[in-house]
Amino acid sequence: EPEVTQTPSHQVTQMGQEVILRCVPISNHLYFYWYRQILGQKVEFLVSFYNNEISEKSEIFDDQFSVERPDGSNFTLKIRSTKLEDSAMYFCASSDSLNPYNEQFFGPGTRLTVL
Amino acid sequence: AQSVAQPEDQVNVAEGNPLTVKCTYSVSGNPYLFWYVQYPNRGLQFLLKYITGDNLVKGSYGFEAEFNKSQTSFHLKKPSALVSDSALYFCAVRDGNNFNKFYFGSGTKLNVKP
Numbered sequence A: 001e002p003e004v005t006q007t008p009s010h011q012v013t014q015m016g017q018e019v020i021l022r023c024v025p026i027s028n029h030l031y032f033y034w035y036r037q038i039l040g041q042k043v044e045f046l047v048s049f050y051n052n053e054i055s056e057k058s059e060i061f062d063d064q065f066s067v068e069r070p071d072g073s074n075f076t077l078k079i080r081s082t083k084l085e086d087s088a089m090y091f092c093a094s095s096d097s098l099n100p101y102n103e104q105f106f107g108p109g110t111r112l113t114v115l
Numbered sequence B: 001a002q003s004v005a006q007p008e009d010q011v012n013v014a015e016g017n018p019l020t021v022k023c024t025y026s027v028s029g030n031p032y033l034f035w036y037v038q039y040p041n042r043g044l045q046f047l048l049k050y051i052t053g054d055n056l057v058k059g060s061y062g063f064e065a066e067f068n069k070s071q072t073s074f075h076l077k078k079p080s081a082l083v084s085d086s087a088l089y090f091c092a093v094r095d096g097n098n099f100n101k102f103y104f105g106s107g108t109k110l111n112v113k114p
Helices: none
Strands: A006-009 A012-014 A018-024 A031-037 A044-050 A052-057 A065-068 A075-079 A088-095 A111-115 B004-005 B010-014 B019-021 B024-026 B031-040 B045-051 B056-058 B064-068 B073-078 B085-096 B102-104 B108-113
Touching: A012 A018, A018 A031, A018 A088, A018 A111, A018 B073, A044 A065, A044 A075, A044 B102, A065 B024, A065 B073, B004 B085, B004 B102, B010 B019, B019 B064, B019 B108, B024 B073, B031 B064, B045 B056
Parallel strands: A012 A111, B010 B108
Antiparallel strands: A006 A018, A018 A075, A031 A044, A031 A088, A044 A052, A065 A075, A088 A111, B004 B024, B019 B073, B031 B045, B031 B085, B056 B064, B064 B073, B085 B102, B085 B108
């Protein structure tokens, strides 16, 4: 069964450093997403991406965040200058359509720890 | 605005007993409701979804969910719990005005004891 994969599984970084979280969505999917979950809190929507551009972003997704699909398979989330409060689990997801009844498929997550 | 509430942080049940994991929602427009499960070190796995017309929805691994419009609830159920069902369960609602977004509940940890 096709899966969304994410690397690394755990990333530790110093405050102020840049990090790139990587995702490989399911191959025939067209819509890509990033969510995050701060420990003990809800899973929160960050951004959606379609046709090589951001289609929607939340208030959390400020100028320090960016997303990119650098090639035909990867989907990345970059945090330019990490803050302590960016420590969270980051989930990538993909879907094949915007049909509201269709589920999104999630990766296993990357745990980001900012020291 | 869309939101989901899971009132229980944790549910404990003995193997073989029925289980219920509660979820209530608030939406404007049609409710597009989903349940996901997360096992340790794994991503969120889709369990089931509500499609208009079927108040009792059947999903993976013997789980089902009951949609109740008057109570705005979408509780997850299973007639007979297994130890292997122990995991973190998330209820989610899709934004009726923007299908890009899912809103998740805070999650309920299900512990099934032998």
